[in-house]
Amino acid sequence: MRKSKTVLLAAILLVTAACIHKQTGTVTPKEKAATFNAVFAETNNTIEQGAEAAVRSGLLTPEQGAPVIAFTGQAATVHLQITAILAQSTITTKDIASIQALLDQIKKSGDQAIASGAIGIKNPKTQNTFAKDFDSLYAAADAILSALQQLQAGG
Numbered sequence: 001m002r003k004s005k006t007v008l009l010a011a012i013l014l015v016t017a018a019c020i021h022k023q024t025g026t027v028t029p030k031e032k033a034a035t036f037n038a039v040f041a042e043t044n045n046t047i048e049q050g051a052e053a054a055v056r057s058g059l060l061t062p063e064q065g066a067p068v069i070a071f072t073g074q075a076a077t078v079h080l081q082i083t084a085i086l087a088q089s090t091i092t093t094k095d096i097a098s099i100q101a102l103l104d105q106i107k108k109s110g111d112q113a114i115a116s117g118a119i120g121i122k123n124p125k126t127q128n129t130f131a132k133d134f135d136s137l138y139a140a141a142d143a144i145l146s147a148l149q150q151l152q153a154g155g
Contacts (some may be wrong), residue, residue, distance in 0.1 A: 029147045029150040029151035030086065030147070033086055033148050033151065034086050036147055037079060037082050037086060039140045039143070040075070040082075041076070041079045043137045044072050044137055047075075047133050047137065048068070048069060048072035051065045051069050071109055071113055074109060075106050075137065078102045078105075078106055081102060082099055082102070082144065085098070091148060093152060096152055099144065099145065099148060103142075106138075106141065107138050107141065110134040110138070114134065
């Protein structure tokens with residue numbers, strides 16, 4: 001049930017973030033990227049809290065929860081790196097490529113953690129449930145890149 005709520009929350013946040021409004025003027029692609037970056041961080045935090053709760057409840061052993069928590073630590077570092085880039089006055093093509101490489105690595109690490117069974121989940125249905133949580137994080141990552149590409153294109 002918690003995972004369904006997490007996926008639903010992430011979907012709602014992405015949809016509403018796509019409709020960002022401000023009192024004066026239009027929302028810039030950089031503002032959209034910053035909003036999606038916040039969604040990325042919040043989704044990552046939810047995944048980490050879920051893993052910690054699963055360990056506390058005994059659903060996962062500490063050894064099984066450790067790869068998820070380590071993954072969320074990596075994603076948090078990426079979030080901070082993206083935040084630093086977004087704080088710059090201009091964002092270059094090199095910055096966007098750097099962000100894309102960071103986000104691609106996060107996706108690869110997450111997919112590997114699930115597929116390898118490193119988190120102690122061998123059941124394909126359960127793996128799919130975790131994959132959906134990670135997919136919410138990946139959707140936020142894709143939205144960040146899309147906004148930055150729009151910025152680069154002069155949008």
